[in-house]
Amino acid sequence: MNWLVVAPILLPLLGAILAALLGRRRRLARAVVVATCLLMTASAVALLAEVWQGGMVVMAVGDWMAPFGIVLAADHLSAVLTVITGITGLAVAIYAIADVDRLREARGYHALFLVLLTGVNGAFLTGDLFNLYVWFEVMLIASFGMVALGRTRAELDGAVRYLMLNIVATLMFLMAIALLFGSTGTLNLAHLHLVVSSGEAEGAVFAAGLLLAVAFGMKAAVFPLFFWLPASYHTPAFAVSAVFAGLLTKVGVYALIRVFTLVFAGQESFVQTLFWPVAAATMVVGVLGAASQTEIRRILSFHIVSQIGYMLVGLALLTPVAVTAAVFYLIHHIVVKANLFLVAGVIHRYCRTNDLARTGGLVGRAPWLAVLFLVPALSLAGIPPLSGFWAKLLVVKASLDAADLAMAAIALVVGLFTVFSMIKIWNEAFWKAPPEGAVEGTASARDIRILCAPISMLAVLTICVGLGAGPALDLAERASAELLDPVGYAQTVLGGWERLAVADPVGGPQ
Helix, strand or coil: CCCCCCHHHHHHHHHHHHHHHHCCCHHHHHHHHHHHHHHHHHHHHHHHHHHHHHCCEEEEHHHCCCCCCCEEEECHHHHHHHHHHHHHHHHHHHHHHHHCCHHHHHCCHHHHHHHHHHHHHHHHHECEHHHHHHHHHHHHHHHHHHHCCCCCHHHHHHHHHHHHHHHHHHHHHHHHHHHHHHHHCCCEHHHHHHHHHCCCCHHHHHHHHHHHHHHHHHHHCCCCCCCHHHHHCCCCCHHHHHHHHHHHHHHHHHHHHHHHHHCCCCCHHHHHHHHHHHHHHHHHHHHHHHHCCCEHHHHHHHHHHHHHHHHHHHHHHCCHHHHHHHHHHHHHHHHHHHHHHHHHHHHHHHHCCCEHHHCCCHHHHCHHHHHHHHHHHHHHHCCCCCHHHHHHHHHHHHHHHCCCHHHHHHHHHHHHHHHHHHHHHHHHHHHCCCCCCCCCCCCCHHHHHHHHHHHHHHHHHHHHHHHCHHHHHHHHHHHHHHHCCHHHHHHHHHHHHHHCCCCECCCECC
C-alpha cells in the first residue's frame, strides 16, 4: 500500500466535498480550493520523487491484486503529469479569485473545479481501461457544469456542443471496452498487453483499437474530430477556459500514448499508419484555423488543436526520440497554453473584449502585461531559449532521425504559422493604438494584481524549463523508456502474473 499514489486523487475529492458543504461562504471556499491545490501539488511532487528514486509505484486498492482488482500505477509520465496538474490547478485557483463571479461561485464552481482535477489525476494514475472510462466521465460531468455555469446563450451553446461530442466519444469508448473484455477477459492495461501480444482475438482487438483511437481522438481534439473545441472554449469564464485548455485535451493525448504504447506494443505498423496522417493533418488544419481567426480565445483554441498534432508525432514515428518529444511537449504545453488563456482574461479586463479589431494600446497602458504575454507566446511559437523551442526541436530531430522529411517540414512550417498568430495578437492588442470608440475596462488594481500573480508564476516556470531543459529532458527520456518497455510495466503491475500463461480469451489466466 502506497498512499502517495492515491493522494493526488483523494485530496481534490475531499476538497470538493468541503467546498460544496461551504455553500455560499465564498472566501472559505476559495481558501479551501487554494489549500487543496497546494497539498495536491506537494503530494504529486513527493510521488514524482519516489518514482524518480525507486521506479514505478503501484497500489492495489483494497489489496485486490491485478488483474482482478483496481490498480493505481504511477510511472514517470503519470507522476510528472500530476505535478503539472497541481501547478496548473493552483494557478487557476488563484486567478479565479478575481475572475469567477459570485453567481458562478454560488452555483458550485469551486466544487466542480476540484472534481475536475480529481478526474484528471484519476485518468493519469489508473491502471485499467474501465476506470479510465470512469475518470473520463467524472471530467465530463464537471467540465460540462463549469461551461454552463453562467447560463448565458453563448455558454449554453458551447456546453451543448461540448457535451454532444463527448457523449459520442463515451459511447465509442464503451464499445471498445466491451469488445476488449469479450475477446480477452480483462481490462487491466498490463494484462491486456500480455493478451494482445499473444495474438489472441486479433480482429476484435484491432477493431477496439480503432474505436479507442476515435474516442480518445475526440477528447484530444485531433483532426477531423476537433471542431467542438474552438466552438466551446471561448464561451465560459477565463479561469474555466484556462484549465480546460491546459488539461482536458492532454488527458486524451495521454490516453492515446498510454494505450497505444502498452496495449498495442509490437503493432508498430498499425500504430504508425493510423497516427501519421492524423498528426500531420492536426498540425496543419489547427494552425490554419488559428490564422483565420480574430478573437483571441478562438485563435488560442485552434492552436490547441495544432499543438496536439506535435504530440501525436510520438505515435506517428514511435521511436525513443519521438516519444521523448511527445512527453516533453505535454509538459511544456500544459503550462504555456493555460497561461495564454489567463493572459487573454487580463486583456479582456483592459479592453472589455477579446476581438482584436477592438483592442490596442496595451503596451503603453500595461507594459508588464506585454512581457507576461510574450513569454508563453514566444514559447508556443518555439523561440529559443524557452521551453517550446526544445519541444519543437525534439519533434524535428525525431523526424529527421527517422528519415521522415515530410513530418519535419510540416512541423517547421506550422511553427512559422504559429509565430504569425502570436505576432498578430501582439500587434493588434498591444502595439497598435486603441481604435476609435474603444471602451476601456474598469478592473481594480487589486484584481489585476491577483490575476497577474499566477500568470507570472507560470511564466517563470516556462523560462526555467527553457533555460534548465536538462532535468526536464532527462525526465522525458525516462518516461519514454518506460513507455517503450511495456514488459517492465506489466511485470511491475502484475507481480508474478507475468510468468503465468497468457489469459484465455474468455476465462482469464490459466
